[in-house]
Amino acid sequence: MERMKLERMTKTSVQDLALFDGKPLFAEPLHVGRPNRPSKAVFMQHADDIWESAWLTNNGPKVQAFEAALCKMLGVKHAIPVCNATIGLQVAIRALGIDSGEVIVPSFTFIATAHCLEWQGITPVFCDVDPATHCMDPAKIEPLITPRTRAILPVHVWGNICDIEAIDAIAKKHKLSVLYDAAHAFGCDHNGKMAGNFGDAEVFSFHATKVMNTFEGGCITTNDDEVARIIRLMINFGFIGKDQVTHVGTNGKMSEISSAMGLASLEAFDGFVAHNRRNYQHYCQRIAEISGLSVLEYDETGKHNFHYIIVKVADDAGISRDAIVKILEAENILARRYFYPGCHRMEPYRSYYPNAGLLLPETEKLTEVLLCLPNSTATTDEDVKSICDLLAFIMQNHVEIVKSAAK
Numbered sequence: 001m002e003r004m005k006l007e008r009m010t011k012t013s014v015q016d017l018a019l020f021d022g023k024p025l026f027a028e029p030l031h032v033g034r035p036n037r038p039s040k041a042v043f044m045q046h047a048d049d050i051w052e053s054a055w056l057t058n059n060g061p062k063v064q065a066f067e068a069a070l071c072k073m074l075g076v077k078h079a080i081p082v083c084n085a086t087i088g089l090q091v092a093i094r095a096l097g098i099d100s101g102e103v104i105v106p107s108f109t110f111i112a113t114a115h116c117l118e119w120q121g122i123t124p125v126f127c128d129v130d131p132a133t134h135c136m137d138p139a140k141i142e143p144l145i146t147p148r149t150r151a152i153l154p155v156h157v158w159g160n161i162c163d164i165e166a167i168d169a170i171a172k173k174h175k176l177s178v179l180y181d182a183a184h185a186f187g188c189d190h191n192g193k194m195a196g197n198f199g200d201a202e203v204f205s206f207h208a209t210k211v212m213n214t215f216e217g218g219c220i221t222t223n224d225d226e227v228a229r230i231i232r233l234m235i236n237f238g239f240i241g242k243d244q245v246t247h248v249g250t251n252g253k254m255s256e257i258s259s260a261m262g263l264a265s266l267e268a269f270d271g272f273v274a275h276n277r278r279n280y281q282h283y284c285q286r287i288a289e290i291s292g293l294s295v296l297e298y299d300e301t302g303k304h305n306f307h308y309i310i311v312k313v314a315d316d317a318g319i320s321r322d323a324i325v326k327i328l329e330a331e332n333i334l335a336r337r338y339f340y341p342g343c344h345r346m347e348p349y350r351s352y353y354p355n356a357g358l359l360l361p362e363t364e365k366l367t368e369v370l371l372c373l374p375n376s377t378a379t380t381d382e383d384v385k386s387i388c389d390l391l392a393f394i395m396q397n398h399v400e401i402v403k404s405a406a407k
């Protein structure tokens with residue numbers, strides 16, 4: 001259902017804010033993570049094919065077509081569709097031969113990155129990030145390497161590609177595997193090479209909230225035929241043929257209907273990115289004029305999906321990130337505090353490593369000052385304008401707002 005077009009009330013006094021007596025700026029909630037939906041007709045055609053064929057899952061024709069389309073787009077040998085990125089990460093790490101020991105991983109990420117290790121008895125060791133890109137800082141990796149270290153699991157946070165060259169050099173020197181969590185990075189590149197081609201394997205998420213979705217889903221990419229062979233066995237219970245099992249396995253298969261969504265979404269992908277990019281540029285232009293706030297800028301010379309609008313609240317802004325999020329929420333703008341409070345402050349990791357924060361100063365800082373604003377095709381140019389007008393109003397009136405909120 002399309003949102004109603006409303007003449008949005010401009011805030012002229014602090015009491016106009018919905019946090020106090022005012023009417024919310026948006027009549028309905030504006031979410032971060034509203035799905036990008038492709039053409040309904042294209043999706044329904046694929047759905048109809050599935051219905052008629054009665055082939056619903058287990059590497060059917062839509063999954064195979066989706067994999068072929070992904071390989072073509074990413075320029076990678078294997079892009080194996082899976083039921084979600086969390087299972088994809090679990091399977092990929094195991095397919096790389098890692099079933100114990102330690103893996104170095106950022107704490108500044110969605111909890112799934114750490115859980116995919118802990119879930120299978122592998123110890124996540126948290127590494128700090130680069131405040132400029134929010135990705136793992138290669139300079140912080142080596143001091144964390146011990147005789148038990150087996151791999152590095154960096155995350156291309158917000159679609160910013162990690163420092164591939166530095167990470168690969170460290171991995172080579174210490175004979176470690178590299179698995180990239182590329183959940184955010186579909187459609188992004190590094191020096192002309194698409195994400196999906198880095199490390200020993202990469203895992204994308206096609207969750208509903210991602211730039212491209214298959215309802216739930218993801219894919220594991222690799223250019224290594226043997227790793228791909230093992231992944232294909234592992235996502236299908238370890239079966240080779242009808243009655244023989246050669247590996248411990250799980251059910252990580254993508255269904256046909258998810259692949260139908262994937263095929264339709266790939267057709268629409270350039271349109272999703274163009275929309276995201278227009279919004280991103282609009283946000284950048286407006287927020288540059290607002291004192292105390294800045295947008296995390298992406299490198300526009302290469303490919304990026306521009307899906308996440310990440311705003312930093314300056315130390316001297318005079319109002320906290322949390323206070324701003326509260327004001328926005330009251331106006332029905334559901335900004336998110338990704339990735340507050342950091343994996344190291346969530347269970348079970350906070351009990352395991354109560355002092356981890358001491359080694360993660362940049363992570364600790366980012367989790368306190370960032371907020372993520374709505375984007376995707378569900379966010380219009382008019383929405384971006386209203387959000388930016390409101391942010392400008394908040395920052396201009398922060399002294400009075402903070403005072404009124406304290407009453």
Ligand code: T4K
Nearest residue numbers: 031032033034035084085086110112183205206207208209
């Ligand atoms: N690695 C990284 C770095 C990740 O960010 C993620 C997932 C993963 C691994 C694991 O990937 P998957 O196993 O999920 O494939 C969301 C997503 O659930 C999660 O997939 C994502 N990262 C994370 C960053 O964001 P929440 O808890 O914030 O989701 P939720 O349910 O609050 O949804 C956000 C908003 O989106 C809602 O307020 C409304 C809107 N929404 C959501 C859904 C599901 C819709 O409008 N329609 C929908 O169908 O985690």
